[in-house]
Amino acid sequence: MLAAVLLPVLAGCGGGSGESLKLSAPLPDTVPSGTQIRIGDPSVQAILDASGLGKQLTDAGVDVQWANITGGPQSIQAFRGDQLDCSSVADIPSLFAAWTGTSTRIVFQSVTVDPLRHPTYELGTAPGTTVRSLADLRGKRIAYSAGQAQGALVLRVLQKAGLSRKDVTLVDLTSTGDSYVTALGSGAVDVAPLGASNVRIYRAKYPRGGAVPTGIRDDAATLYCLTSAVRDAGKAAALKVYVAVRARALLWKNTHPDQYAKAYLEGTQGLSAADARAVIADDGTTGIPANWDNAVTRLQRTADLLAREQHHPKLDVSTLVDRRYEKVEAAAAGSRAVTGDAS
Template identity: 25%
Template sequence: MNVSRRVMLASLAAATAVTTARGQTAQSKPLRIGTSNTFGFAATFKANGDDKFGGFSFEIVPFNGGSPQIITALNAGELDVGELGEVGPVVAQSADIPFKIIAATEPWGDGQGVLVDKKSGIASLTDLKGKKISYTRSTNSHWVLLKTLEKAGLKPDQVQHIFLPPGTNVQAVLETGGIDAAIAIDTLLTAFERSGSRRLVSGADVGAENPLYYIASDTAIANKAPAIGAFVSALAKHVAWGHAKPEERAKAVAELLRIDPEVALIAERKRPGRLAPIDDRLRGNNQKISDVFFEQGLIGKRLNASLSFTDQFNGSIAP
């Protein structure tokens, strides 16, 4: 073998080694997933061994502040993927954050609702007129409120909007009359119902579909697409596991949140059972939300919600 051929082969071998090393390094770095322990599926990945899939691993990062904190961290490059409610992507798109919706669950309308104290005289939606209603601005709970008022034939200015500080014991405020109604999401929704609150209406009753959305930064999609595809497959597997074995996932949720296992199980049995493909139905749902939020002055511009979706990972949703 002549010298030039030996040099060429050595160079190729070195290049292959570098490429392999880079691939191993990229694969060894976990995909960073932001979630909420209160409602997120990703929060219990480890309970079923789903924090690893297809040679990739996932670092689950919980945020007590929910979707707003997750969106902020994603925009700062601290996360690759975030688990949000259906309003989260609208807020992120209105802020010109570079991301795409990579996956979504089936609707989860029964997982959110309007609560009143069990002794309250509020019996129908029209009884909410003039009442003090607690929710979190520009989140799923805000959307549930708007849909509830729409169904009641009321305008937003016909109720009192109450924004309680994070960590407030909402049920205690309901019991003392500080507020008349509150919007809650599971597992808190079920916990409140079991201990003194009454559900007036669910999200499903008023047309708030409440799927969970999974968004990835454009940077992560460009550089970590195989890992994102593996995450979507792991997510589909995890959602199916919770649906098939609700007692097992409820046990993990109860331990994570330190709540009554029975409450966790009741909530678990209402959760979506599988992922939904990214399609025109989901795009249309988010377009409706964005249009209403713009009309209410909650976002500063009209959006083409379809631009925030990608169907690139639809092929990964089969568990």
């Protein structure tokens, strides 16, 4: 049956099979010999090493070429240079890839169980800045990266606070490494969205700085890939294996927080043992959704907000998700898959 939907493609597909797979075709079960998949997924890479689950990839013939890349700007640049097939990101990069002419598909979704109690971001506040709640944002300089999750969060925060872009000064600044930490500490901005590990770093470096919760769901986490990768039969088969193993890896992280903290937060991110434990406590539990319905609904709302606020064309986000992989990750999670994920 599969042979009926396989067609020759041009060479130079970065270790693919050389056969094209229609996006409507079933995912192949066998990974052709010599298939490589280039993935930027540092935290999961660390989990696979620490847990031993990486053996499931090699046993299935999946050759992962790891890239120390994550986040929208880096991944889109690598996609355009044909240096990467997939990357772990929030939901915004898939939208900006579409708006800037790079065709991608989301192949993995995860959620945070009880996301409002365990937010991904807080609003870091500069030393001496009197921001105690969202109402205090009026007139403030806020770090803003249009193509990243942090940028969309800023727009949602303003919306919740009843403010518009005209009520604040948005300072264009891409969030890479500790750039937002430095901008806050130096007084270049008054407010910046900071992830959990960066909140710890910021407070350690600048004790007079602060952070306030947003009260907004911000737990979107995906793996997105070049459309050309999921159209390559070999890479699509390799991704089918990877998506299943990735689901098991994230569930392993839930039950082995100390090993994860040591392998990734300390070993890769450079956090102290105490800060790593604090981040684990803040992170909460990762859930594998039984289906993607609510995630797609949230993504559409975000796309509509960004289209309106940033003057992009309207976008149907169903064209950005490859729901063939939806059942793959849910099956890997089994009875531990999260049902009723609130939108």
